[in-house]
Amino acid sequence: MKIPDDVLAVLADPRVVIDGDRVQIPFELDRPLYDRVDRILKEVGGRWDGRKKVRAHVFGHQVEEFMRQAIASAEFPSRYEQGWYPSPPAVVEQILQHAGISDHRPGLTVLEPSAGTGCIAGPAAARGALVDVVEIDARRVEVLRRAGFARRVVHGDFLTDLHPLDYPEGFSRVVMNPPFADAVAHVQHALGFLSDDAVLVSVMPEYVLWRTDLATKRFRWLVEGNDGEFVYLPRDAFEPSGVIFPAVLAVVPTGHDGCTIRNHGWHRRYPKQQYELFAL
Template identity: 40%
Template sequence: MKISDAVLDVLSRAHTDGPRLSLFEQLDRSEYLAVDKVLKAAGGKWNRSAGAHLFPTSAADAVEALLLTGEVCRPQDFGYFPTPAPVVEKLLSLADLRAGDEVLEPSAGRGAIAAEAARTCPVDCIELLADNAQHIANAGYARSVTVADFLTLPAEPRYDRVVMNPPFARQADIDHVTHALSFLRSHGRLTAVMSAALTFRTNAQTANFRALIERSGGSVHALPDGAFKPSGTAVRAVLVTIPAP
């Protein structure tokens, strides 16, 4: 069941508390019925006494799955999903790697992007999960592999390119990309896979990030629906390119 961007926008502003989801805004009847239909399909039932839709488990997790996929599906962990080869190819084309460029891939997973980038340039990887980091180290294409939470690392503006597919849940992709910009040299460029929710969410964090893209002369490139199905997820994504601030 596909969900319209108008409904997704309403859901992005909903308040969740445990199994409860509340809509603190006035919707006309047709808008409310469209939202209610999606919430029911996702397992949320209107409870008059609670004044909210109640889910059998976490309402926040249920809504996050709707926002990231644009369709009703089973909530799942969207923190890590390998980047399929066609997406890697397009991302690196936008990155415009030049021989000798120093490249960083934060939140590198098992190195699907880094492996291709290393054909042209020296690549440093940062990865939270030790097993994934060991996989990259064993493969031998990365110049270095650091096991760390990328968001805790201090800025080090020494890279010509940052290429990345960060975690999406709870708009973590915006936090990761914003932090990654501080690792670019003055002439550098960042290219990232990001949630398609970037194109329709209207909260302050998203609006500020879209303003940053525009202010920097960056761009957003659509990916087809289903681009990540080879990785076992229905998550919808875009590619974002941002020159160094």
């Protein structure tokens, strides 16, 4: 949800104290503006604590990272807007570890196909990876462009606007936290961008482990049949982003014998027209 300009100006004021689990505004606002700031802080999970020694909006979790992302993008996550839940630093750390993205291996080519404001992509680039990002939301694209860490920023719908062969080479890593409503479709599509000895690591809703619809079952078989694994995240892993949902990491490699993943190499061997023609 967009943060109105006047509320944003208040939250970004350097006098505002954002510390630990609380946001404190130590200066006077006129009543209507105060009410708007108060409403937004409550919508994102804050609770006004008027006790003299507190006088702050208090959250049930650490709020610095959440507020930093919200202020940078002038919006806060809403489940109704493309499922924007920024990955908290502890989750990012796990993703990068499973993907083997580290200072010791600079130069890996990395795709983040639903990049948000770059919570995963930024730290990957900081470890020496060459990172390309895709994001559907214009405001978050602006944040990514301003941050300047990505080799290429594409503003578009990853599912419909981007085809693996838009990139001459595959990527050695794909790291992602796609919108949960469409997570399986996003990850399936992203597998097509992996080169031959590559790894995809994605946050996914935990239900991919047990849902019985055909698309989810096929996805599970694909991961498990290709030396992949699902790693549980702590239940409160996304609390810093203001939500609690059970999630896992899907870790999918392509470098093994008998790999059945339709990766970048597969798309090169079966160009789009050919496999559409024969509905492979």
